[in-house]
Amino acid sequence: MPGDGRVKPLGKRTLREIELALHAYTLGKDFPGGTVTAEALLKEVRHALETKKSVRAHRVRTVAKRKTRKEEMAELREQVALRADGMCEACAVRGLEAVGTEMDHFFGGSGRRRALQSRFTCWLLCSGHHIEKTKGLPSVEHWLVRFMDHCNAKAADVEDHLFAKGYCDAAEMAQARLDSLTLQGRASPPQPLNKAGGQ
Numbered sequence: 506m507p508g509d510g511r512v513k514p515l516g517k518r519t520l521r522e523i524e525l526a527l528h529a530y531t532l533g534k535d536f537p538g539g540t541v542t543a544e545a546l547l548k549e550v551r552h553a554l555e556t557k558k559s560v561r562a563h564r565v566r567t568v569a570k571r572k573t574r575k576e577e578m579a580e581l582r583e584q585v586a587l588r589a590d591g592m593c594e595a596c597a598v599r600g601l602e603a604v605g606t607e608m609d610h611f612f613g614g615s616g617r618r619r620a621l622q623s624r625f626t627c628w629l630l631c632s633g634h635h636i637e638k639t640k641g642l643p644s645v646e647h648w649l650v651r652f653m654d655h656c657n658a659k660a661a662d663v664e665d666h667l668f669a670k671g672y673c674d675a676a677e678m679a680q681a682r683l684d685s686l687t688l689q690g691r692a693s694p695p696q697p698l699n700k701a702g703g704q
Contacts, residue, residue, distance in 0.1 A: 582608050584624045593631035598654045605629035611652050625671035628655055649683045
C-alpha cells in the first residue's frame with residue numbers, strides 16, 4: 506500500500522498510537538488508549554487513506570471559495586467608496602471633509618464579520634478615524650452614535666425604499682448594541698467629533 510501513492514504520511518505520535526492498538530489486539534486486550542481515543546485514531550487513519558484525487562479536489566474547492574470571497578470584498582469596497590465619493594463618512598456626519606482610505610466593517614466579532622457585511626453595515630473612514638474606531642476611542646458608545654447618524658443620513662438621502670430600509674436596519678442594530686451597553690451599566694456619554702481623524 507505505501508507504494509500506490511494513496512497514503513499520506515502520519516506523525517510519529519499517531520504511529521505510536523497505532524502500534525499500541527495493534528499490540529493490544531495481538532494480545533487479545535482492549536485498546537489501551539494512549540493519548541487519543543480509538544475513534545480519533547480511526548478518523549486520522551481514514552484521513553491518511555484518502556486518495557490524492559479527493560485531497561486535490563478539496564484544495565480546488567478551497568481556492569475557489571477564497572477567490573469568491575476576495576471578489577465579494579472587492580465589489581463591496583467599490584460600492585462603499587462610490588457612495589462616499591472617496592471621502593471619510595464619519596467626518597461627513599459632522600460636516601467635515603477628509604479623504605477616506607479605509608473601509609470599516611462596523612459590526613465585527615469572531616465568525617460574524619462576513620455574515621453581517623454589506624454596503625449598509627460598512628463605511629469609508631479616514632485613517633485617523635479608522636484607528637480610533639477600531640480601538641474604541643474615545644468610547645464604543647461614541648462610535649455607535651456616529652454610525653447611527655451616518656445611517657440615518659443615508660436613509661434620508663436615498664429614494665429607493667429597500668436601500669433606505671437597509672440603512673435603517675443597520676442603525677437599529679447599532680441602537681440595540683447601545684441599549685445593551687446601557688442596561689449593563691457600561692455606557693458613557695458619546696463625545697462629538699470636532700476634527701478629521703480626531704475626537
